[in-house]
Amino acid sequence: MNKSVFIVPSLLICGATIFFNSSVAKYTAVTSAAVSGKTPAENYQNYCSSCHGEKMDAFVDRDWKHGNKLSDLVRGISKGYADDGMPAFEKTFTAKEIEELSSYIIEGINNRAAYDFDDQPKSNIFKSDKLTVKLDTIATGLDVPWGMAFLKDGSLLVTERGGKLYKVANKKNTEIKGIPEVLAQGQGGLMDIVLHPDFEKNQILYLSYSKPKGKLATTAVVHAKLEGNTLVNQKMVFEALPYASTRHHYGSRMAFDKNNYLFISVGERGNERENPQSLDNSLGKIHRINADGSIPADNPFKDKEGKPTSLYTCGNRNPQGIAFHPVTGELWETEHGPRGGDEINIIAPGKNYGWPLTSYGINYNGTTITDKTTAPGIEEPLLYWLPSIAPSGTAFVTGDNYKPWKGALLVGSLRFKYLNLCYLDGHKITGQEKLLKNIGRVRDVRMAPDGYIYVAVEDNKGSVYRLVPVN
Incomplete structure (x- = not known):
């Protein structure tokens, strides 16, 4: 599998054709x-x-x-x-x-x-190499919008990390009651939202959140029925064990595949030496469950009694983006590396993605995590970024509204405040563009049923925008 390295603001050739300039040295020289x-x-x-x-x-x-x-x-x-x-x-x-x-x-x-704010957007029009788009403001006044889900009537459900869920219609935010208790500290809170595949019939949705237990917390998922503006009949369908005292690396993206399996990403909670490589805990993994919370019989990892567990992969650091390829059905994932080494991976059952045995990044204090970037039995990333862009929500461009981008992968950047566009040729990333530069910390990106791209941005009063092509 070909891999690439993306160096911000330059790119380095490493297995795929990207770009290069002399600024590479300043990001790679500090390793001790x-x-x-x-x-x-x-x-x-x-x-x-x-x-x-x-x-x-x-x-x-x-x-x-x-x-x-x-x-x-x-x-x-x-x-x-x-x-x-x-x-x-x-x-x-x-x-x-x-x-x-x-x-x-x-x-x-x-x-x-x-501070130099001259590079901030001057209008809602953004030009890229192949397409010009304008931003339509769908919602504002949101405190760290984290996840989005789209209803058939054209309204939008948006989670706030602080612990609230809103239904957005006609640019009005209506709070949905009945949210589970969340621990909104650090990187935790109310995070992702997805709809049941048969939502139109059963009105069931899923919320991922940081569930408190005393001074500890973990990543958990509940499903509940939406009745009017209230959630009822809550049931916890997933609970990552063990709980931890840390307040970061919850992961927490969700996606259903075509067979109605629910995939859930969970970060290693900052304990990389114990959690991601151990099959005895839930942390630093991608999980797969049935819609009711039960475990699929063909999941790849078994417990000591030989029963299947929810574990689908291991060796993941802090995955905050997952999306199914619209043609191949493969699950693509983006995860935060340490200082450098953010990754794009294709998720496959039973695979080990290396953290912390292999990494293209180093510790935040400059010390070496590992001297290995590859190892036997470890899946290599398709692409890694140096330095970290802090990747978040992920989506594939589908439909005909964005023909020059069709088939590309979109990844939100929290650190550099833009939407990253990866052009693809199979598993090869052939080029990248930075879209919506300085729009704000892009937390989520989705292709909506109306055929348009929506982005959730933490800055600018916490907003959701729709990207509309301009002829």
Whole structure:
């Protein structure tokens, strides 16, 4: 299987034809904890920007859980906050470098005017190499819209990570009651939504969410019946075990295949050394269940008694995008790597996708996770990005509204705030485009029954847009 590497903002030839320029070196040179003579700005770009954005936009207009004074930042950078996914850098930087980096970040906090917003969209018209589209605003005022589902009457169901579900019709958001209790902390909350294949008959939908248990939480899925604007008859059909104290890497995309099996992605919850390679837990895996929550008899992994489990693959880090190819029926997946090494994979039963035995990324603090990018018995990605674009929702372009893009794969980028378009030739990614540049953190992308592409964007007041081609 051919693989590619995508280097932002440049591309590197590695198994498929992409592009290249000299900026590759700055993303591949840092592979150990040693730091020598770097400026605070360089250290920020090399070690912090993959999570917090190249322009420190995450440090503006945000709540600081652990404080934003110099001493607070020095402590956080030095010691980290493991449960929040923040690594410790005290072995990476000197004390002076940590203080200089903290001061540099404070400049970003206190000086919004120093940011360059000239590259922000000036209109709702966006041109690409092959197609021009305009954005129709379908919904606004949403707090981190995470997942979308489309109803036959033309209305739209949208989840908010904070724990609310809305029905959107005529640009009006109506809250749906009866949502299960969620732990809306860190990367968790109310996440994906899909409709039962026979939704028109039974009105059943599925929600994935971070389910709390005391101080712990896990990825869970419930199905419920939609009656008017209320969910009733809730039943939990999936629960990832064990629960964990961390608040990140929940994964949590869902999709039904043509045989009405429900696929669920679950992240490894930040415990890469124990979870993704162990078949005794649910974390760092893709799962397959029946619509009622029971386990298909032909699932590839069995428990100690020989009974099938929900596990379908292992060795996955934090998968936040899955979509079935409209022609082949294959399940394509996008998952977050560490610092570098975000992946596109084709998911097949019983396969191991390597994390953390193999990876094209390194730790957030610059240390090496593994020196192996391939290994026997490990599935290699079709493509990996350096540095990480933070891939989210994923969809294939179908229908005739976007003929130049038809058959391509769309992937939302949280970090770089654009919609990534991958042109395909079978399993080969032949080229890429960045669409809707700087529109905001693209959390989800879907092909709707009306034949149009919809994107859910966290920024710009939390909005859902429909892409309409312009002649």
